Amino acid sequence: MIKLAVDAMGGDLGSKIVVDAVLNYLNEHNDVEFYVVGKKEELTALEGKANIVDARDVMGMEDGALSILRKKETSMNKAVELVSSSQCDGVVSCGSTGAFLTLATLKVKLIPGVKRAALGTFMPTLVEGKYTLILDVGASNENNAEQIAQFAEIGECVYRNVYKKDAVNVYLLSNGAEEHKGCPEGKEAYQILKNHQYPWFKGNMEAKECLNGSVDVLATGGYAGNVLLKSIEGTAMMVSSLLKESLYMNLRTKIGAKIAYPALKNLKKRIDPSKGGGACLMGINKVCVKAHGNANARAFQTAIEYAINMINSPMIDSLKEKYGTKD
């Protein structure tokens, strides 16, 4: 049975959404043993259903690397330790990204050969059932060319193994499709990938095209990747709001909306932001999934499901094999 550590603190909406997410998951599945870390008095609803690990402190958003490691009583530190000590197979947290990256890198450790972990997220696209893996979506706020080029390698390896797809295509995010386009480190990453003559490297891609369903993997530095991810989310929410507002315009449009309801439900299913279930730190020895800071119970449950899928997938083994350190 999979053992999953869950950090119940650090999210904007408190531990209640984490408790609800775990309970909802357990109502539907029985394949996971949870270790939920947080203030035990806030986790009483989980008694008898999950292992409760008491933690009195919460990781702040502004904590620097030293303070992150020192704050041993934080729920995040304790949750990550459950993984680094091999008691658990993976961890989910909606706390500070920077702290999570630091703890995962220093305690669970990078797969040898990996320069830096990247937050990878599978985004739904225009083509139903087709996902594009985007990485890094914000583990770092600065990456050099070697790191970005390696994110492309990691993405290719993960996508090929997770989807059992032979010919994966990988693009670099850029401000134009041409070879000479891009930020300086992006242009350099392009040359590194080109020099390797990777058959899967297909060149640059603009943000506009990346969700049309033709792309398997889109590699980028973490800052631009974060801007990309957040603006996709923001725009999808904005268009949904405008649609709703328009459909409430008058009686006629309300009636039309009622009749067209199955279509609107289908649209919602396709773009539901709460399904954006977080991002996995790829390149770490174990599965570490970061949920949104403002995740609700539904979104946190999706992050749990994402972690379990990744644990069940050959992601980690395939990366260890690629970089020559498989046990």
Place this chain on the structure above:
Amino acid sequence: MIKLAVDAMGGDLGSKIVVDAVLNYLNEHNDVEFYVVGKKEELTALEGKANIVDARDVMGMEDGALSILRKKETSMNKAVELVSSSQCDGVVSCGSTGAFLTLATLKVKLIPGVKRAALGTFMPTLVEGKYTLILDVGASNENNAEQIAQFAEIGECVYRNVYKKDAVNVYLLSNGAEEHKGCPEGKEAYQILKNHQYPWFKGNMEAKECLNGSVDVLATGGYAGNVLLKSIEGTAMMVSSLLKESLYMNLRTKIGAKIAYPALKNLKKRIDPSKGGGACLMGINKVCVKAHGNANARAFQTAIEYAINMINSPMIDSLKEKYGTKD
């Protein structure tokens, strides 16, 4: 009467869309004298309606700075020269952004005191009639902290004067709202703006929030700004496509869509990508508007309208006054 130079070449769809855009504009207005630059045999439909300036060459996407200046027979070079020689009040082009920036900077010249021109675009938001000015959306692919901080200043000045709004709020695009978030040059720009104690500087903003209608100006380096702009466009198009697909699902949803048609029309009006009429090079002595490379006639016409609005606005004068070089 306003005199506007129009580069008819360099767009993906050829000069026909430019001809159509000019004709459509002239059908509706009579306040502009056009100078349309391109292969004269492709512009015959404009005879008697606009000044036709023959140009035999088109600026390539890959031209470097030297070759850009050398290619004097290109439509872009000739169109920009109509402005630098003061024959025209502004110019619109859908050719290469890099070439346009180079020509504008070297021939029409930066307003003294401006370090670098920024492409600024007014994006529609969740609030009807409210626009957010985002700059730079891609004139540069690399900006230092001083440039980004100045983009914020330029944005504030332009927004205040164009919208006659006293208390403008200005944010820096970042990967989080907290002060310590951002890419290295963004963090440094934050400190520059903070040290100036500008009352209008309100801190960092995530891409997700920037179109909620609360933001007047969002300043960013050109690479991230371009990713932001393109992913907004791409996502809006994707959601529209998914909505259309959903509404065509079955007879019931088709009937609902028919009845709710006014709502869908309203939505389309609010998010129509062809209304994204381009971006203005802010910080240059004259109005230089860049239309999308893949602009259709409708989008190019919006770019023309944007240029005319900017020419009629106090944008240039206010920037000259700000930096102390008003005639």
